[in-house]
Amino acid sequence: MKQIYENLAVMTNGDSILINEIPICDITAFTATIIDAVDKGQRVSSFFGAKTDNADSTALYVILADDESNRLNVGKTIISGTEFPSITPHCPQVHLFEREIAEQFGIIPIGHPWFKPVRYCHSWTGMDAWNRNKNEPILPAVGDFYRIEGEQIHEVAVGPVHAGVIEPGHYRFQCHGEQVFHLEIALGFQHRGVEKAMETGPDSRSLHFMETLAGDTTIGHSISYCQIYEAFSHTQKPVRAQALRGIALELERLANHVGDLGALSGDVGFLPTSSFCGRLRGEFLNLTAYLCGNRFGRGFILPGGVGFDIDQQDVGEILHRIGICNKEITDAINLLWDNQSVMARFTDTGPISEDFAIEMGLVGPVARASGIMRDVRYTHPNGIFRFSQIPVSIYESGDVLGRAYVRWMEIQKSISFIINQLKTLPKGDVLVLPEKLNPLSLSIALNEGWRGEICHVALTDENGSFARYKIVDPSFHNWQGLAQALRNQEISDFPLCNKSFNLSYCGHDL
Amino acid sequence: MYKEILTRIKQGHRTMKFPKGAPPALSDRFRGRLIFDTEKCDPLCKICTEICPVGAIETESKRLDLGKCLFCTDCFQACPEKAISFSKDYRLSVRNREDLIVTTELKEIILAEELEKKMKKLFGHSLKLRQVSAGGCNACEADVNVLGTIGWDMGRFGIKLEASPRHSDGILITGPVTKNMEIALKKAWDAIPEPKILIAVGSCAIAGGPYIDMDQVNNGVESSLPVDLYIPGCPPHPLTILDGLLRLLGRIENE
Numbered sequence: 149m150k151q152i153y154e155n156l157a158v159m160t161n162g163d164s165i166l167i168n169e170i171p172i173c174d175i176t177a178f179t180a181t182i183i184d185a186v187d188k189g190q191r192v193s194s195f196f197g198a199k200t201d202n203a204d205s206t207a208l209y210v211i212l213a214d215d216e217s218n219r220l221n222v223g224k225t226i227i228s229g230t231e232f233p234s235i236t237p238h239c240p241q242v243h244l245f246e247r248e249i250a251e252q253f254g255i256i257p258i259g260h261p262w263f264k265p266v267r268y269c270h271s272w273t274g275m276d277a278w279n280r281n282k283n284e285p286i287l288p289a290v291g292d293f294y295r296i297e298g299e300q301i302h303e304v305a306v307g308p309v310h311a312g313v314i315e316p317g318h319y320r321f322q323c324h325g326e327q328v329f330h331l332e333i334a335l336g337f338q339h340r341g342v343e344k345a346m347e348t349g350p351d352s353r354s355l356h357f358m359e360t361l362a363g364d365t366t367i368g369h370s371i372s373y374c375q376i377y378e379a380f381s382h383t384q385k386p387v388r389a390q391a392l393r394g395i396a397l398e399l400e401r402l403a404n405h406v407g408d409l410g411a412l413s414g415d416v417g418f419l420p421t422s423s424f425c426g427r428l429r430g431e432f433l434n435l436t437a438y439l440c441g442n443r444f445g446r447g448f449i450l451p452g453g454v455g456f457d458i459d460q461q462d463v464g465e466i467l468h469r470i471g472i473c474n475k476e477i478t479d480a481i482n483l484l485w486d487n488q489s490v491m492a493r494f495t496d497t498g499p500i501s502e503d504f505a506i507e508m509g510l511v512g513p514v515a516r517a518s519g520i521m522r523d524v525r526y527t528h529p530n531g532i533f534r535f536s537q538i539p540v541s542i543y544e545s546g547d548v549l550g551r552a553y554v555r556w557m558e559i560q561k562s563i564s565f566i567i568n569q570l571k572t573l574p575k576g577d578v579l580v581l582p583e584k585l586n587p588l589s590l591s592i593a594l595n596e597g598w599r600g601e602i603c604h605v606a607l608t609d610e611n612g613s614f615a616r617y618k619i620v621d622p623s624f625h626n627w628q629g630l631a632q633a634l635r636n637q638e639i640s641d642f643p644l645c646n647k648s649f650n651l652s653y654c655g656h657d658l
Numbered sequence: 659m660y661k662e663i664l665t666r667i668k669q670g671h672r673t674m675k676f677p678k679g680a681p682p683a684l685s686d687r688f689r690g691r692l693i694f695d696t697e698k699c700d701p702l703c704k705i706c707t708e709i710c711p712v713g714a715i716e717t718e719s720k721r722l723d724l725g726k727c728l729f730c731t732d733c734f735q736a737c738p739e740k741a742i743s744f745s746k747d748y749r750l751s752v753r754n755r756e757d758l759i760v761t762t763e764l765k766e767i768i769l770a771e772e773l774e775k776k777m778k779k780l781f782g783h784s785l786k787l788r789q790v791s792a793g794g795c796n797a798c799e800a801d802v803n804v805l806g807t808i809g810w811d812m813g814r815f816g817i818k819l820e821a822s823p824r825h826s827d828g829i830l831i832t833g834p835v836t837k838n839m840e841i842a843l844k845k846a847w848d849a850i851p852e853p854k855i856l857i858a859v860g861s862c863a864i865a866g867g868p869y870i871d872m873d874q875v876n877n878g879v880e881s882s883l884p885v886d887l888y889i890p891g892c893p894p895h896p897l898t899i900l901d902g903l904l905r906l907l908g909r910i911e912n913e
Contacts, residue, residue: 268838269874288838308842311821313789313803315796316839337838338793341874352711356728356868363797363893407800420662424669426807434685441687441744444797446892447731455731456687479665486661654795 155181156212156221161528163220164379164591167607170209170224175232178225182210183238185221190214191509193594193603195245197253198616199273204228206253206273209618211592211605215527220592227255230275234260241509244624250277252343264291267336267657272344289318289334296322296329304639308337315653323639331634331642333627338657346606346617350377350451350585359446362621362655367393367400367436368597369619370449372604375530375593377451380585380608385531387574389453394532395569396436396445396454398562401598403432405513405555405562408650409481412552415644416493424480431473435466453579463570474563481556494549498633498645501546510629512600512622513558514649517543517550524596538565551648585612597622599652621655673811677910681748681897682809688895689729689744691767694722694760698741706733706742712861712870724750724767725758725864728892751889751902755880758864758890770887772908777853781827782907784816787857788826788850792843793875794833797893798860802830804896817903823847828855828886834862834875835882847883855886857903860893867892 157170194211205228212221234257236243246257254275268288308316316337322330358373359366410425433443440448505518515522523540525533541557543550593604600622609615630649707717714726757768805812820826823846861867866877889902904910
């Protein structure tokens with residue numbers, strides 16, 4: 149029998165409810181409920197603050213995902229004053245969420261074990277959890293870092309500008325020779341203020357923020373945003389549009405997974421697969437461009453459906469091209485598993501145990517590579533995934549090999565899914581125009597982006613405008629996993645471990 | 659070893675012939691340079707100005723700023739007179755910011771000219787660039803990276819992305835320049851020996867992109883550093899980026 153919590157409202161993915169239907173409990177009961185639910189197997193998909201009518205108090209909302217019963221549980225509490233007892237010591241997966249709440253609203257989680265800013269920006273309320281001067285600029289990555297001292301210990305600091313073409317972030321390694329004892333990651337360099345800018349929307353820029361929130365996940369984030377829009381306006385999007393969205397989402401996964409496998413082989417010095425995959429990634433981006441004119445899918449996903457339809461001739465062309473890609477990537481990627489030196493470098497590098505992954509609430513291929521059945525397409529399906537399931541790809545080793553192999557399994561499943569969808573594409577329209585958004589409501593959208601679970605939650609005000617728009621990119625859950633994966637590894641394995649996670653900086657920094 | 663060689667043979671030779679041969683085929687839906695047909699345009703109608711998410715269109719003066727433009731379909735869909743359309747022209751790079759503004763008098767943009775004689779002598783056959791992402795969403799970064807793959811093989815023109823600014827001839831910047839990246843960008847720029855060049859890729863780096871006028875970002879790189887080449891797009895297609903770089907080095911002449 150599943151535990152039913154009277155403190156929580158029950159929803160499913162893509163639902164909308166009135167805010168006053170969410171039970172409000174005090175902070176003690178709120179904390180106890182989160183700890184108990186997480187102990188019993190739920191996980192924290194989102195945890196965020198929101199303004200209340202009273203300037204001295206802040207509302208906290210939690211979204212708990214119950215993967216076994218496909219339910220999303222929503223809890224709410226109101227904090228008056230500037231502090232609340234930290235939940236992190238009892239439930240580590242909220243550690244970054246609490247730091248974020250402190251940074252955005254200036255309220256302090258008392259007892260947080262490593263209380264630092266997340267994005268190094270000023271709060272939205274004028275209060276500051278670190279008592280910093282209002283007029284002084286806040287510099288990123290400045291402040292305490294965890295440090296190990298000793299005669300033979302040395303510290304390596306890297307970034308924000310790295311050697312390759314990647315986004316900025318700062319890493320501090322505590323090392324003994326080659327061995328890494330501890331890695332701490334400081335982000336925030338990409339902070340653009342997306343969540344704040346979404347308030348008072350939807351407006352002409354809202355969709356464009358979503359498309360550029362993490363550019364390599366344009367489809368994943370814009371589908372999530374549109375789902376929120378459609379839930380608030382009770383829009384039934386056409387089935388054909390749902391199928392086309394599914395195709396676009398899987399094309400995005402294919403491009404990125406193929407690119408990642410190429411990058412991984414490049415990092416172990418195995419150049420054939422690296423070169424082949426570099427080109428093949430582009431073939432999938434070109435297929436997305438075939439659908440909508442943009443390689444990343446800009447302009448394809450719109451509230452109420454999709455912006456472009458395809459005809460029978462297009463279906464034939466896409467099937468033809470994807471058939472060729474399928475053959476070529478199979479050849480290219482199988483070289484990896486047949487090559488002893490590649491396997492020796494992938495195996496046992498950067499391991500993440502199943503227990504750690506569960507405790508920290510990791511998501512996506514990273515969680516699945518540690519043996520966890522966690523895939524929104526399967527556990528909280530919406531859109532086309534309600535009609536057509538994709539098997540969940542799981543591996544047990546939890547190391548770089550596991551994360552690479554999960555990607556390879558997913559590549560094969562996504563290709564079959566796309567072929568299947570194209571052959572059975574429903575007829576009809578691809579776009580309906582949504583009505584106005586419901587006032588004073590809350591809506592949740594979950595999607596399995598290629599990095600893992602994307603969670604969008606929105607609250608509307610009395611006019612039906614966004615009063616709060618909360619985005620959780622899968623990277624937000626997984627960065628701590630990368631830090632853990634480096635423990636007791638060689639520092640020279642960092643690039644390889646980093647690629648096997650391939651997390652988003654801008655998706656985290658928002 | 660046998661399998662690797664066999665796969666290599668199957669995969670074949672993939673480097674494109676461009677710029678000597680034809681460019682790779684683009685999607686029929688590719689959104690290249692915008693065309694603003696002022697004759698069809700109703701001067702009283704301001705729909706496109708109002709709908710443009712980044713204020714790239716001024717209806718009264720009939721100016722369209724390709725530097726700000728996100729190449730989204732919003733204006734194109736909304737225009738009742740169908741006065742705005744997309745061409746498939748991927749050539750968009752310019753040397754001067756004002757060349758990105760399309761007006762009634764000037765429908766064609768002035769494509770980038772090659773570097774000055776002395777600079778071209780230095781960089782024409784070997785250009786090493788440091789890429790700095792300053793708030794970029796990773797789409798521009800990804801399509802810059804693509805130029806290093808075997809299909810595009812930017813290395814055949816002597817253009818290479820370098821790890822250290824000290825080994826570089828310039829910066830290729832993406833992103834609107836977030837406040838949190840200002841110092842790092844300045845340090846990277848200062849570390850590059852003179853003479854040096856700056857290439858702004860994408861509407862964010864040129865004018866702020868969708869983040870234009872927001873508190874946490876600057877409106878592109880221009881306010882702090884001098885730009886030598888503007889490559890518009892959101893993100894620009896790899897072909898647009900390569901075309902711009904090659905024009906700068908004098909490898910593609912204005913036709």
